[in-house]
Amino acid sequence: MFPGLLLSAALTLTGIQPITHPTPTAAPAEEVAAVDTQYEAVSAPYPPAVQDALSKVRKNGGHTIVRAKGKSYVVIGAGQRPTGGYQLVADQVKRTGPHGYTVSVHVKAPAPGSMKIQVISYPTLVIALPDQQAQVTVQMR
Template sequence: MFTLFPGLLLSAALTLTGIQPMPTPHPTPTTTSTEEVTAVDAQYEAVAAPYPPAVQDALTKVRKSGGHTIVRAKGKSYVVIGAGQRPTGGYQLVADQVRRTGPHGFTVSVHVKAPAPGAMKIQVISYPTLVIALPDQQAQVTVQMR
């Protein structure tokens, strides 16, 4: 009896609210000249530890001071970004967008996400960092931090 009730309740809720299909994006033909370079979203990977040794060394350098550096290892370009010192835990670096701007050009847009107002935070100095791997070992990267 009790296992039947949640299923009936769910069925009734779906019947009353209706189910809307997700729209499927349709490709649209575009024409670009060979001289014009358009920015398009690029493939990237947010990398977690353990890092390659060269990336770990770069992470140690940008962790406290902030900024970014590029490390080329294992056929990839690693973008190592640090936000510098923060007064509590709960801060994160978030990649908003990674765009390809040319044959080897990339623009990475990131922002520092602060903990929610009123949220419980660990009372320790933190150093938010982010490591992004790009599939191009010759990548020329511009980082925009806001």
């Protein structure tokens, strides 16, 4: 018990906040470019089908589309990263046709020289589109 209290006190004094994992990544408002269509960055708890898809794309990266509850969920994973601090950021969600959408995302790395938790991380992003028939193209840079 004493080592746990000592660790908590050390973390409190150094200002390091504990991190829960996996953490859904949502872009801060100032980082999102002009958006041409309505969408929602979704955080946990996810519908069961979305959770299953997330576990599949999390480690290796990539994307998939899950249709549930009247929406299309775009589940995107960046794959394995060497430390914490990485995020997937939605740059633009653009409507390209009656049911067509293009989602542009990028991986945001932690700032050079910043303190990073030394743990392998798997940045993910889940976006909900209001169209259950959405045909989505994901562009990752």
